[in-house]
Amino acid sequence: MSVLEKLSSQSAIALEEKYGAHNYHPLPVVLNRGEGAYMWDVEGKQYFDFLSAYSAVNQGHCHPRIVNAMIEQAKTLTLTSRAFHNDMLGRFEAYITSYFGYDKVLPMNTGAEAVETAIKICRKWAYEKKNIPEQQAKIIVCENNFHGRTTTIISFSNDPDARKNFGPYTPGFIKIPYDDVGAxxxxxxxEEHIAGFLVEPIQGEAGVYVPTDGYLEKAKALCEQHNVLFIADEIQTGIARTGQILAVDHEGVKPDMLILGKAISGGVYPVSAVLANDQVMEVIKPGQHGSTFGGNPIAAAVAxxxxxxxxxxxxxxxxxxxxxxxxxxxGEYIKGSTIVNKVRGKGLLNAIVINDTDQSDTAWNICLKLKENGLLAKPTHGNIIRFAPPLVMTEEQLLECVSIITTTLKEFEV
Structure with missing residues (x-):
């Protein structure tokens, strides 16, 4: 079969089923084109994208400026590794540190890599700056977190699908309830030997849980009081998704370490980063952390x-x-609804809670019907549907999407 041969949706799905590991359960739609807030399947049907590749495509699909930056850089130099300097990395480092107000950046590729990077920096800072005894540093995390799926990260997850049969687990983490300053x-x-507090400003994968106003500000103040690093995972909430450049900006909080990914490249190329000031970042020395592709010229230009x-x-x-x-x-629709309990979110990171158990397939069936009606979304945690369209969407498009959503929900009302 030629790689250029046109495939039907059924054929493409069959290929994935036969040759790919079954580590995802996607909606039965096969996409081959995107522009702005729209995507098209291989049969040519148009959809509104209401997931944005989990907020990686905030700038819209195939944004011409971002795509052109990638193409132009790819024509001259793609990769040097960090064995040598290149003429794009320093420019990117100066740009992004100025953009977010930090002294230093450590560039990586994927979000999970960036979280792992932040964990390593935090631990090293704890031993070398806070004088915590070696091997005893602890990082506080929140229940129902989602920071990735590496072995270390799943060690502090409480999602059974992410954890079961992947042990032994990495020690050094303490879980507390989310949005609980007292905890x-x-x-x-x-507890002794606390190095950092790793938190999502809004828990996206858990169902778009928005914390109480003031939670992040109070948490940051407690971290300062106890000489603990406040580490914000803004991989999904950052880059304008919640109505501010960063979700922590809603409370005027400046993290000690900021973790970015996804929309930092507009979904065009894998780019992630950890930002911190010198007092934290200087603990990393040559040979202690790195990535062949981290900070490559294409990534720098695209980001x-x-x-x-x-x-x-x-x-x-x-x-x-x-x-x-x-x-x-x-919210107006929900007042008279029996199928939806609530809508919650900030900016264009939102979710509706379906009036059913998290073990039911109602939310999945609603998403299948939304697909038929021209809008793509995905359930999370069983009975929650996340809605996160590209931020380039117009109000006219948004209102059309609201109409699609409410019309679809009416088909499920009792």
Missing amino acids: LEKVLIE MEALQVVKDEELADNAHRLGTVFREKL
């Missing part, structure tokens, strides 16, 4: 253009404005 304070007082697009097109403001409209419209 954080209790651990900081009672700079992707971040500039966010500013030039004022995507944070658009996310804030349209998110308010979305929650208002869905």
Whole structure:
């Protein structure tokens, strides 16, 4: 079979089923083109994208400026490894540190790599700056977190699918309830050798759980009081998704370490980063951490253009404005609904909670019907449907999508 041969949806799905590991359960749709807020399947049907590749495509599909930055850089130099300097890395490092207000950046490729990087830096800082005894540093995390699926990260997950039969697990983590300042304070007082607190400003994969106003600010103050690093995982919530450039900006919080990924490249190329000031980042010396592809010239060019697009097109403001409209419209519908309990979120990171158990297939069936009606979304944790369209969406498009969603939900009302 030629790689250029046109495939039907059925044929493409059959190939994945036969030759691919079954580590995902995607909706039965086969996509081959995207532009802005739209995607098309191999049969030519158009859909609104309401997942944005888990918020990686905030700038819209195939943004011409970002794609062009990748193409132009690919024509000259793609990869040097970090054995040599290249003429793009320093520019990117200066750009991104200025953009977010930090002294240093350590570039990587994927979100999970960036989280692992932050964990390593935090531990090394604890031993060399805080003088915690070697091998005893602990990092506080939150229940129902999602920071990736590496062996270390799943060690502090409480998702049985992520954990079961992947042990033995990595020690050194303490789990506390999310959005519970008292629980954080209790651990900081009672436990020795705490190095850091790793937290998502909004728990996306858990179902778009937005913490109580003031939670992040109070958590950061407690970390400062106890000389503990406040580490914000903004891989999904960052880059304008929640109506601010970063979700922590809603409370004016400056993390000691900031973890970025996904939309840092507009979904065009894998790029991630950890940012921190010198007092933290200087603990990393040559040979102690790295990646062949981390900070490569294409990644640098793509990330700079992707971040500039966010500013030039004022995507944070658009996310804030349209998110308010979305929650208002869905909230009006929910008042008379028997199938939906609530809508929650910030900016254009939102979710609806289906009036059913998390073991049911109602949310999945709703997403199948949404697909038929021209909108792509995906359930999370059984009875929750996440809605996160590209931030380039217009109000007219958003209202059309609200109409699709409410019309679909009506088919499931009792």
